[in-house]
Each structure stands twice: as C-alpha cells, then as structure tokens.
Amino acid sequence: MYAGPVQDLINELGRLPGVGPKSAQRIAFYLLKVPKEDALRLARAVHEVKERVSMCARCFNVSEGPECGICADSQRDTTVLCVVEEPRDIVAVEKTHEFRGRYHVLQGAISPIEGIGPDQLKVRELLARLEPEGITEVILCTNPNIEGEATAMYLARLLHPLGVRVTRIASGLPVGGDLEYADELTLGRALEGRRDVEA
C-alpha cells in the first residue's frame, strides 16, 4: 500500500498484540510526524530491553541477569512457590504484600484453541524445581478464567502424587478476568484464603 519503509513499519506494528491494521497505520503515521528524537527513543527502548533483559533461569521472570531479583533475594521463603502465567502477574501478587515465597512463570496457560499444551509451557521446569529446592507448597495462581482453571487442574493432578501441598487461590476474584486487573486487597484475600486442591 505504501512505499517500502512505511509499509515495513505498518507490518511490524500490526504484529503487536491488540494492534489491528488500522491502529498500525495510525501509529506509523504518528511516528512519521513526531520529532526524530522522540521516535528514536522508542526504538532505543525496544533495543535496550532486547539487549539487557532476558528470562530468569530459575523462575522465568524477566531478569537483567541470570537470576531475577526475587530468586536472588535471600530473605524470601524458598519452600513456597507461587505459579503464575506471566511475569506481569508477579507484579500483581507482589503488590498485595501477602506472599514472601518465590515464583514460577509458566509463560502462558493451557489453551487447546490456540494450540498451547503443557509442552509449550514451563511445566517440566516447574517439576524439576520441587526436589532440589525443597519446595513444600505450590500455590496455583493462574488467572480465574477457563484457560487458567484448566491449567490449575492439570498441574494439581501432576503435582499431587509428588507429595507437595497444592493450593489454589480462593474464588472471589472476578471470574473470567486477569490477575493483573484484580485490586491488591481482593488478590491479597484470595491468596490468604487459598484452599488445598484435591487430586
């Protein structure tokens, strides 16, 4: 539709989550219009994040080194793991100040429609942590929607025979929503009121 570089930009923007063709076009023309310095700041931020930030080798949180700040914190309780879908869910749980253990980021949830099964998630890595880290409780803190519940049920069945306590955050969170949209008080209560999951 447009000359080379402009169309390239529109195509790249259109690949971002939640950005349709119309928005991609609007953002591209916005970037053409703003001062060069402003547009390059965005380019630099993308470049920096890809150069300097990677995944924590232990929990798959975002990290600027081989281990994230939470895993490296000696004050945290290493026997309790909170399993979440995405690194942004860690931020939501941290804001409650109700949890002092460590995390494990699955990097998604089971979703047959999108073709995401346990093999696409960090499930094997979760199981591999249990014994070496002396984990006694796993809190399933996946989102209160269909994919999150299915993932929690799958993990509960997997974890139960391994002799760890398996709990799920209490209901009371808005069903169908994402953890990141729950307010701190509600999520804090859901954590506090977590229940043992039967296999």
Ligand SMILES: [Zn+2]
């Ligand atoms: Zn970590």
